[in-house]
Amino acid sequence: METSEEKNKQPDFSRNISIWIDTYDDIFSDFDPRSFSERNISDDFLNELRKVSHEDSFHINELRLLVPETSRNQESENIISKHLHAFFRKNAHAYQEQVKQLREKGFSFVLISVFLLxxxxxxxxxxxxxxILHTLLVLLEPSGWFFIWRGLDHLISSSRDEAPELDFYNKIAKSKIAFVSILKNSGQKEEIDLLKS
Known part of the structure; x- marks a missing residue:
C-alpha cells in the first residue's frame, strides 16, 4: 500500500552522463599551450558531450569525467571544473541572446510586412x-512579401538552428561536474570527489 508521501513523490526526469578521458588534456584543444584555466575546449570533447546529452530530453544532473586513478590531481580538477562551468555558462548566455535577437528581428520583419501589405x-x-500611386503599389507588394518571408525565416531559424545548441549549453551549465577514478586493475569505477560549483 502506497503512503501519501510516495503518492506525492514526483518522478525524477534527470540523469547522469559519463565521458571517458585518458588525461585532462583530452578535454582541451591540442593546439592551445595555455594553462587549464585558459585553454580552449576541444571540439572532439564537445561533440561527444553533445551526442550523449541529446540522447533524450532529461535534465542532466551530473557530468562525470572518468579518469585513470593514477592520472588524477585535485588542484587541476578544481581549476578544470571552474573553467568548464564558466565556458558553458558563457555559451548558454551567448546563444540565449542570439535566439532572442533572431526572434525580435523576425517579429519586427513580420510587423513591417503587415503594414506594407x-x-x-x-x-x-x-x-x-x-x-505615383501605381509605382508605390509596385514597390509595396513585393517588399511586404519579402519582409514576411524574411521574418518567418528568422523565427524558424531561431528554433531550428539555435535552440538545440542553447538547450545543450543550458543542460551542461546547470549540471554538477564529477571526476571519477577508474581503477584499471580491477576494472571497477570508484567515485572519489564531486566537484560542485
Missing amino acids: IAASYISSLKSENI
Missing part, C-alpha cells in the same frame, strides 16, 4: 490611374 491593399482598392 495593408498599405498596398489600400492603394489597390483606390483603383487610381495615378502613376
Whole structure:
C-alpha cells in the first residue's frame, strides 16, 4: 500500500552522463599551450558531450569525467571544473541572446510586412490611374512579401538552428561536474570527489 508521501513523490526526469578521458588534456584543444584555466575546449570533447546529452530530453544532473586513478590531481580538477562551468555558462548566455535577437528581428520583419501589405491593399482598392500611386503599389507588394518571408525565416531559424545548441549549453551549465577514478586493475569505477560549483 502506497503512503501519501510516495503518492506525492514526483518522478525524477534527470540523469547522469559519463565521458571517458585518458588525461585532462583530452578535454582541451591540442593546439592551445595555455594553462587549464585558459585553454580552449576541444571540439572532439564537445561533440561527444553533445551526442550523449541529446540522447533524450532529461535534465542532466551530473557530468562525470572518468579518469585513470593514477592520472588524477585535485588542484587541476578544481581549476578544470571552474573553467568548464564558466565556458558553458558563457555559451548558454551567448546563444540565449542570439535566439532572442533572431526572434525580435523576425517579429519586427513580420510587423513591417503587415503594414506594407495593408498599405498596398489600400492603394489597390483606390483603383487610381495615378502613376505615383501605381509605382508605390509596385514597390509595396513585393517588399511586404519579402519582409514576411524574411521574418518567418528568422523565427524558424531561431528554433531550428539555435535552440538545440542553447538547450545543450543550458543542460551542461546547470549540471554538477564529477571526476571519477577508474581503477584499471580491477576494472571497477570508484567515485572519489564531486566537484560542485
